[in-house]
Amino acid sequence: RSKHEEIELVSLEEFYKEAPTEISRPAITLAEPHQQTLARLDWELEQRKRLAEKYKECLTSKEKILKEIEVKKEYLSSLQPRLNSIMQ
Secondary structure, three states: OOOHOOOOOHHHHHHHHHHOOHHOOOOHHOOHHHEEEEHHHHHHHHHHHHHHHHHHHHHHHHHHHHHHHHHHHHHHHHHHHEEEEHOO
């Protein structure tokens, strides 16, 4: 058994529908199961790379938002004493 057999790949229909032709190469892969498997693994790798990049972008965005929230919390916590001093 090979390690790639443990990976759950997208269905063949979905693969040929979504994968670009430079990866799916239907003229070759429809006739050769081995080439088809290699192409599906290449597509899986491309998708995982894209998702990993998107994940990194989301983490960066999350960190930025958390910092903004922290700044706003600090501002709000300092607002009450300033309001009290204005009222006096």
